[in-house]
Amino acid sequence: MLFATFRLISKMTVRKINFGAGPAKIPEEVKMSHRSKEFAAVLQETKQLLRQLMGVPENYEILFMQGGGTGQFAAVPMNLKGDHEFADYIVTGAWSCKAADEARKYIRVKKVFTPSKPYTTIPDQKLWDHDKVNCSRHRISQSFSFDDSKIFHCRILFIFQHGVVFGGTQKNLGAAGLTIVIVRKDLIGKQQQLTPAILSYKEMHDNDSLYNTPAVYGMYITNLVLKWIRDIGGVDAIFEMNKKKAGMLYDVIDNSNGFYSCPVDKACRSYMNICFRVQQGNDAAEAEFLKGAADRGMISLKGHRSVGGIRASLYNAVTVEETALLVDWMREFMASVYSSNVL
Structure with a gap:
């Protein structure tokens, strides 16, 4: 059963009664601990559904984080910089422009072509000025990261072509609040010293995405959406x-x-x-x-x-x-x- 119930009064403690204007009290019947066995089952099943539906190889880890794609604009350069000093960014729109601007705080950024506003076209790849080794979206340490927020589970994506794929669930996989990060395992542990624990792939990996309280209900909704995708083909x-x-x-x-x-x-x-x-x-x-x-x-x-x-x-x-x-x-x-x- 997903929802765990709690008694109002126990031998050890008396719950406070919240009469505040907000945040308001949540009914006891719908509360669920992120440390409960029920939620642990939801987390593992959601991870397995993602691996199955997206064809995620075993040498990739699936992390559940928070902060949306915008948070990953900082997390990617922080986690993947390693000993490298620069990153190629393919700026094709407002969001990739924000990603490049955020990354400049942590690493040298080079745009592979000069974008023109409004963002209505992309120059031929033959004209791109980039490191020729495995360059696709944003290149850091010969790996590429891909913001997949809008197209998560809307088309086939070859995960093995990317070092990191990330996206918020609010477009195609459920409600706002949950961020999915798919990262190649050999890239975990290369974070800069300044990387906050909440954005660290290593911390999230070592704690099975439970370093802090996760977006519990967001993950539950994503679990249901993934089952819907599975069931329709x-x-x-x-x-x-x-x-x-x-x-x-x-x-x-x-x-x-x-x-x-x-x-x-x-x-x-x-x-x-x-x-x-x-x-x-x-x-x-x-x-x-x-x-x-x-x-x-x-x-x-x-x-x-x-x-x-x-x-x-x-x-x-x-x-x-x-x-x-x-x-x-x-x-x-x-x-x-x-x-x-x-x-």
């Missing part, structure tokens, strides 16, 4: 579904005669986050599109505040049927604008 099935969903939206965009436009080069487009503009960025038209979508039960379509426009995030739990509703609204809205010629 695994990562292969998820990938095919996500390709289909993205294709449905891009088909409308590319065949709208410019009414909708995607600013990202086709070779660099995402399956997860489909960004587009309405009438080349007509603010009034986009506001009307968002209002109509909300009236039809489709929310959170407004683009990131740094770029504006529309952004449809098609994470794993978004179904093909739900995506079809958005496609229908895009076509309906385009037809209504053309017929009324108001906007």
